[in-house]
Amino acid sequence: MIRLCLSVAVLGLMLTTRALAAPSSSVAWTTETVALIRSGNPVTGKQLSYGCAGCHGTEGLGVSPAYPHIAGQDAFYLFKQLQDFKDGSRDNPQMTGIVASLSERDMADIAAYYAAMQGAAPVRGSSHSAVVDLVSRGQGSRMIPACSGCHGTGGKGNSGYYGMPVLAGQKAVYISIALRQYRAGDRANDVYSVMRAIAENLTDNEITVLGKYYATQDPRQ
Numbered sequence: 304m305i306r307l308c309l310s311v312a313v314l315g316l317m318l319t320t321r322a323l324a325a326p327s328s329s330v331a332w333t334t335e336t337v338a339l340i341r342s343g344n345p346v347t348g349k350q351l352s353y354g355c356a357g358c359h360g361t362e363g364l365g366v367s368p369a370y371p372h373i374a375g376q377d378a379f380y381l382f383k384q385l386q387d388f389k390d391g392s393r394d395n396p397q398m399t400g401i402v403a404s405l406s407e408r409d410m411a412d413i414a415a416y417y418a419a420m421q422g423a424a425p426v427r428g429s430s431h432s433a434v435v436d437l438v439s440r441g442q443g444s445r446m447i448p449a450c451s452g453c454h455g456t457g458g459k460g461n462s463g464y465y466g467m468p469v470l471a472g473q474k475a476v477y478i479s480i481a482l483r484q485y486r487a488g489d490r491a492n493d494v495y496s497v498m499r500a501i502a503e504n505l506t507d508n509e510i511t512v513l514g515k516y517y518a519t520q521d522p523r524q
Contacts, residue, residue: 327493328492330382330387332466340415343378343412346416348413348415359372368475368477370477372423372474375422376418376468378411378414378418379414380468381410383492424521433509434509435516446501447505455469458517470520472518473517482505483510485502486505
């Protein structure tokens, strides 16, 4: 509980120092939006996912290091990313073209389809002790809250936060790319700049090792 309170306090301070920050996504977790995502139809989602397999594989597992696994990913997170790609909150020309014709119902169905899949098996690796404290405790002196405060123990997700991604079993390279994009400001669809504020204070080595750490965590347990 103390660690969670510390993480919340650090996040609150970071946001206070970014008084000009604003929501970076048009997705609002209204009652209607939450109900829509929860009613997603995975059967219909499978039919709509024909354009996804080229990069994410037929089982939702990315076909190259730079393409993320989306099998077993949080449905709210998937819905938000699809919506952000469509409205330009997240810049990716390839994805923008793919989602251009999708309705919100389509996005909810696709999100339900991939969320229902089994997550990726973790890769074998060391315990990556260099970042274990950062993951579980954070580092208040550098304004870095514990990763687990939002992403859950071992990065297995946190149902208490709508749109929070599962990191366990994700590709190390993809996580590192995402963190570097946040740090550079190239990815800016994190609400109130939370991830950008955190990534600014991470070293290159920490970013690399964080990716490797989460790739070794098992989302299926």
